[in-house]
Amino acid sequence: MDDESRLDRWERRSDLPLGIASLVFLGAYAVHVLAPGLPRAVHLVFLSLTYGSWGLFAVDYGVRWWISGTGPRFVRRQWLDTLVVLLPLLRPVQIVRTYEAMQRRHGRPRLALQARVMFYASLSIALLGFAGALAVYQVERGAPNATIRTFGDSVWWTCSTLSTVGYGDVTPVTTLGRTVAVGLMACGIALLGAVTGSFSSMLLQRFALEGEEDLAAGRTPERPPRE
Structure with a gap:
């Protein structure tokens, strides 16, 4: 073997x-x-x-x-x-990988590729965000001049960081907290890009399929009136 x-x-x-x-x-x-x-x-x-x-x-x-x-x-x-x-x-x-492997063992996945990418990326964002919020809260809550004092503060900061918004009202002040922030930023950009890209691809495929169905039925796409 x-x-x-x-x-x-x-x-x-x-x-x-x-x-x-x-x-x-x-x-x-x-x-x-x-x-x-x-x-x-x-x-x-x-x-x-x-x-x-x-x-x-x-x-x-x-x-x-x-x-x-x-x-x-x-x-x-x-x-x-x-x-x-x-x-x-x-x-x-x-x-997420474990779930995908188990799905494949029991046959073909139920969802289309783009839907699976969006689902898995969203689940990954939720798990990564929760783990990141825990880590930042642990190292920041007792630090001098820290603005992240509660777990709610940490969750709010994690959401704004993963979404790349970054309001700046609460920020990590420790070296480890800022290191976690850099990792969350990188992962947030990658995972959100996967979600938006897959959603756009799914919409394009849906519109293309509707166009093929119209042609097969002998209908022509509606054109905007000329001025």
Whole structure:
């Protein structure tokens, strides 16, 4: 059995467990950040779940690297997976990939390509925005001269950042918070571009299909009256 087949088998078997681990990671991290008043023992449990999930991501990355047999080239070819291992808050976005893989195993996806792109990009924006809001809130809430004091402030800032509006009423003041902001800006531009591009493509296909149906029925498109 070649390495490609072994890698496919591993990915099929690990997709669902890693998808669940991604949700566990995000949920445990959210509780740890949003409920600071919980007993220390409870926080240790959620931190253990967070780091345990992160460990599973690293193990999966190592196994796929070993199976691929490509050596250091694997890091360059799988740059997104490498980035996710280094920045685990991006991991929940890969839930989208898990869902897509499961859909394909059960047959042809129900939605058209453009609709799937819009759905997956929107879901990715929501997951990425929630994870980014948690991270910024955690590092900003206790910083001197911080304007992001509540999770609501962080969510508002994340929405304006992902949409590339950037009102500037609340902004991160820490180095880590600004680093997260740069990442959210880049991801927001890419994902929103995917949504708008797919929506435009879907409209163009719909209009083209209506034009073909009119021609098949012997109707000519209506022309505006001449002045």
